[in-house]
Amino acid sequence: MTKWPSIALSTLLLASSLTACGGGEKTTTTPTDSGTASPGSTGRLATIKQRGTLICGVDGKIPGFSFVDEKGQYSGLDVDMCKAIAAALFDDPTKVEYRKLSTQERFTAVQTGEVDILNRNTTWTISRDTSVGMEFAPTTFYDGQGMMVKKATGITKLEQLKGKSICVQAGTTSEQNLADQMRKRGIDDYKPVVSDDVDAVYTAYEQGRCEGVTSDRSQLVARRSIAPKPDDHLVLDVVMSKEPLGPVVANGDTPWFDAVKWITFATFQAEEFGITSQNLATFQTSKDPSIRRFLGLDDKLGEGAGLPNDFAARIVKHVGNYGEIYERNVGKPLGLDRGPNKLWSEGGLLYSPPFR
Numbered sequence: 001m002t003k004w005p006s007i008a009l010s011t012l013l014l015a016s017s018l019t020a021c022g023g024g025e026k027t028t029t030t031p032t033d034s035g036t037a038s039p040g041s042t043g044r045l046a047t048i049k050q051r052g053t054l055i056c057g058v059d060g061k062i063p064g065f066s067f068v069d070e071k072g073q074y075s076g077l078d079v080d081m082c083k084a085i086a087a088a089l090f091d092d093p094t095k096v097e098y099r100k101l102s103t104q105e106r107f108t109a110v111q112t113g114e115v116d117i118l119n120r121n122t123t124w125t126i127s128r129d130t131s132v133g134m135e136f137a138p139t140t141f142y143d144g145q146g147m148m149v150k151k152a153t154g155i156t157k158l159e160q161l162k163g164k165s166i167c168v169q170a171g172t173t174s175e176q177n178l179a180d181q182m183r184k185r186g187i188d189d190y191k192p193v194v195s196d197d198v199d200a201v202y203t204a205y206e207q208g209r210c211e212g213v214t215s216d217r218s219q220l221v222a223r224r225s226i227a228p229k230p231d232d233h234l235v236l237d238v239v240m241s242k243e244p245l246g247p248v249v250a251n252g253d254t255p256w257f258d259a260v261k262w263i264t265f266a267t268f269q270a271e272e273f274g275i276t277s278q279n280l281a282t283f284q285t286s287k288d289p290s291i292r293r294f295l296g297l298d299d300k301l302g303e304g305a306g307l308p309n310d311f312a313a314r315i316v317k318h319v320g321n322y323g324e325i326y327e328r329n330v331g332k333p334l335g336l337d338r339g340p341n342k343l344w345s346e347g348g349l350l351y352s353p354p355f356r
Contacts, residue, residue, distance in 0.1 A: 044256035056082035057115035060100035078119035087318040088311035118248040137247040142340040144239035146217035165210035265352040266312040270321035277320040
């Protein structure tokens with residue numbers, strides 16, 4: 001099983017107060033008879049409800065995260081997060097229309113409203129959060145940039161790539177991080193081989209046009225799994241960056257952003273409560289007030305987010321909690337242990353604010 005190197009993150013990345021201004025859809029709320037705002041009565045959330053389908057932008061080429069098989073079926077952790085939203089809204093995880101987006105297309109698709117949400121291995125950075133018109137929901141996968149080489153090269157350290165060629169995808173944080181890391185380590189004579197498309201990156205690597213290929217470690221492991229001879233390749237024991245990956249929506253639509261945040265948090269909280277797709281029914285008679293609120297049995301927490309009160313129960317019923325999602329897509333197929341993607345209570349970084 002692949003082990004995650006320690007990633008020093010000193011603070012939990014909570015996304016509870018990231019509402020920004022500018023761009024995206026105009027957000028308004030509609031007073032109810034009681035004079036209070038009705039979340040989700042306009043804007044993107046209302047549009048999705050009226051349409052009856054979520055439009056989700058994905059990569060489609062990364063096993064474990066979003067991948068399309070020969071029958072056209074989508075699977076992966078990112079795909080399941082799209083299904084979780086559909087389950088919460090429609091009690092039906094199949095109500096999702098997937099759009100395969102390239103690195104160059106992804107942000108424009110969000111900004112123009114072509115997609116409702118982007119679940120495409122996108123790193124949360126300050127520039128994307130503040131200057132590109134994006135809002136980042138809670139991180140669903142804490143990753144780090146790595147380097148993969150062919151074992152036959154004998155390379156085991158980054159420093160051995162001095163004077164060598166390295167394949168990398170254009171327009172990614174990986175391209176920027178590579179330059180920073182090599183400068184930091186004094187390796188200024190490496191040769192980047194840049195491609196626009198992720199398939200082209202790995203084709204170039206397979207053809208020997210570069211000695212190393214760099215991207216998120218999870219992506220390297222995923223692509224290695226579908227290589228002609230996976231055992232011929234080595235992911236070096238190095239982490240070059242922090243890569244918090246998660247759902248992305250357009251700026252300026254608070255009700256939609258809130259809905260996505262709390263749907264994501266619900267997958268974390270369900271695991272913390274020990275509620276799974278297999279034992280959900282046993283919790284329906286729970287006397288624990290926290291669990292009863294979470295499942296929508298008491299109070300009306302869902303309404304405040306423009307969601308059905310039982311939205312969390314719907315997610316667990318159809319998609320499972322975060323731990324189930326992880327193991328189904330990443331843990332078992334790719335052999336990646338949880339590492340920083342464990343719950344906070346188990347030493348990881350996944351944390352949900354209270355459902356109260």
